[in-house]
Amino acid sequence: MGKIKQASFVTSFAQYKEGSVPPLPEIALVGRSNVGKSSLINMLTGNSKLARISASPGKTRLINYFLIDKKYYLVDLPGYGFAKAPKSEQQKWGQMIDGYLKRSANLMDVFVLVDIRHRPSADDRMMVEWLRAFEVPFHVIATKADKVSRAQQQRLLMDIAFDLKIDMVRDIIVTSSEKKQGADRVIDLMEEICRYYYEGEEEEVTEEEFARDMLEEPAEE
Ligand SMILES: Nc1nc2c(ncn2[C@@H]2O[C@H](COP(=O)(O)OP(=O)(O)OP(=O)(O)O)[C@@H](O)[C@H]2O)c(=O)[nH]1
Numbered sequence: 001m002g003k004i005k006q007a008s009f010v011t012s013f014a015q016y017k018e019g020s021v022p023p024l025p026e027i028a029l030v031g032r033s034n035v036g037k038s039s040l041i042n043m044l045t046g047n048s049k050l051a052r053i054s055a056s057p058g059k060t061r062l063i064n065y066f067l068i069d070k071k072y073y074l075v076d077l078p079g080y081g082f083a084k085a086p087k088s089e090q091q092k093w094g095q096m097i098d099g100y101l102k103r104s105a106n107l108m109d110v111f112v113l114v115d116i117r118h119r120p121s122a123d124d125r126m127m128v129e130w131l132r133a134f135e136v137p138f139h140v141i142a143t144k145a146d147k148v149s150r151a152q153q154q155r156l157l158m159d160i161a162f163d164l165k166i167d168m169v170r171d172i173i174v175t176s177s178e179k180k181q182g183a184d185r186v187i188d189l190m191e192e193i194c195r196y197y198y199e200g201e202e203e204e205v206t207e208e209e210f211a212r213d214m215l216e217e218p219a220e221e
């Protein structure tokens, strides 16, 4: 059963730039603004203060890197579809997400988060289609499961699977950051994704190596 021992914030960018962080496998979180991306990171790491969350959408405005167990990065991206944001801001965020997904060489998997209560939006469907088209591996995570009853869950998941053209309802991982539900499954999956990157060999960066690489490639604001 997976558990994260160590997690820390590394850096954030307004614009993805290759080679800005020491190379390690990356798992990115995407989804509508307010869906619970940052909350999920906090639940997974058991640190409620690691990623900033907010009741109002549009909290995460940069690409945030979190180093997990010195082995991989969880990358928190700004949410899309935040209707109240000015058009220019929305465009900027769109470009940020797009630029990151297209250019990150170590991107291993994308977690697409959807609120279990709602049918996926046009943006959600577009995101999934885009990932399929570019053959980026992804998994769908349904958030806020505490907001619906167990009986409702199955039907809602079937709708989500249908909209996103996911064959198996059980492929959707159900989580609740509020009730700390689903963390084991997500962590096990992340471990599996990283094993694939390292192809069996256990590799970790030492603190010294990490600090040195960070110095060599100063992050730009
Ligand atoms: N009930 C419940 N509320 C949740 C859950 N996950 C997140 N929330 C709430 O939803 C709101 C948004 O959460 P965030 O984690 O900031 O969402 P986000 O996807 O990072 O949003 P952006 O940064 O704007 O893209 C906050 O008020 C959270 O407390 C959950 O599993 N259950």
Ligand SMILES: [Mg+2]
Binding pocket: 037, 038, 039, 052, 053, 059, 060, 076, 077, 079
């Ligand atoms: Mg956020």
